[in-house]
Amino acid sequence: MKMNPSSAALLGSLVLVLAAPTMSAQSPAAESPLPLKLVVTTPMPGFDGDFDHFAADVKGDRLFLAAENAKTVEVFSLRTGARTGTITGFGHPLVLAYLPNSDHLIVTDIGFPEGAPGAVHVVDGKDYKILTTVTLPPGVDHGAYNPADNCFYVESGRETPGGKDHQLNVIDLGTGKRVASLALPGESNEGMIVDSKGKTLYINLTGTDEIGVVDLVSRKLVARWPLPEAHNAHAIALDEANRRLFTVTRKPAKFIVLDLDSGKPVCSLPCTGVNSDISRDVARNRIYISGTDTTSVFEQRDADHYVHLAEVPTAYRAKSSIYVPELNRLYVAASGKNKPGAKLALLVLEAQ
DSSP, rough: OOHHHHHHHHHHHHHHHHOOOOOOOOOOOOOOOSSSSEEEEEOTOOSSOOEEEEEEEETEEEEEEEEETTEEEEEEETTTTEEEEEOOOOOSEEEEEEEETTTTEEEEEEEEESSSSSEEEEEEEEOOOOOEEEEEEOOOOOEEEEETEEEEEEEEEEEESSSSSEEEEEETTTEEEEEEHHHHHHHHOOOOEOOTSSSSEEETTTTTEEEEEEEEETTEEEEEEEEEEEEEEEHHHHHHHHTTEEEEEEEEEEEEEEETTTTTTEEEEOOOOOOEEEEEEGHHHHHHHEEEEEEEEEEEEEEEEEEEEEEEEEEEOOOOEETTTTEEEEEEOOOTTTTTTTOOOEEEEEEE
């Protein structure tokens, strides 16, 4: 059948319209799945106040969590999330480090009541008995283990009250004794981390709004890097392959990236507030920052470029977390400080 030119053109237009994809104004585009999915919630009835930091024993299927008000370290199964034990004998536990070679757990203890001497405890991983206690001045909080020298580095207040500095104590875990200390500016610090060679310690100097760089060979503070218009830095992490340091501040809530060679900031992005921990998911080029109500997820495009992917809902004061790459899971503690009726819990989120 022959068609005149106008009929052929009309039919062609109709075919194009029918073949084209349609989009309804009433049908929203499909939402992308969140990068973290809640898979387990373990309620913690009877607990109040804040949970602080975690440590993980992957081989032994154990997750350790400091329960501040309960004066205990709680033990969970990494795989099921079930609570499996309680470790006692602390005044106010805060920061934990698990040492797989010795099956020992290190616990920093600010003491009780407030102003009491602090301590670092070494706990046997088999029977959970305290093997060694090193007594320190008040104000014990953050610490970091260095496998290169088998020493634990931990902050405390000064030996004598007063002044505008605090100290970093060096505990030799082989002898169970404090072997050195050095002065740090400001009244306290927050997160600290040792590089992979065991030669440098990076530390959030909250009292002076700086990153401190400590040479662990000479045991001296060798550099101070100012933070850009940000205060109260808590969490810290390293990306040595890209020569970058990550720190997270609370006032305002910012994720800041610094160059390890120059100490200069290269990127700064808003993130969740009341944050305490940051983890790197190397397999997915992601960074997880836990804070109240949400966990911020960023994608690292390259050393200098980072993209905010999502705010994953969590819970009130869910500020403490640890990522376990072997299980692709982020463990988050929902706390309850200053909130009557808060539901404390362990939240287990799986990377998607």
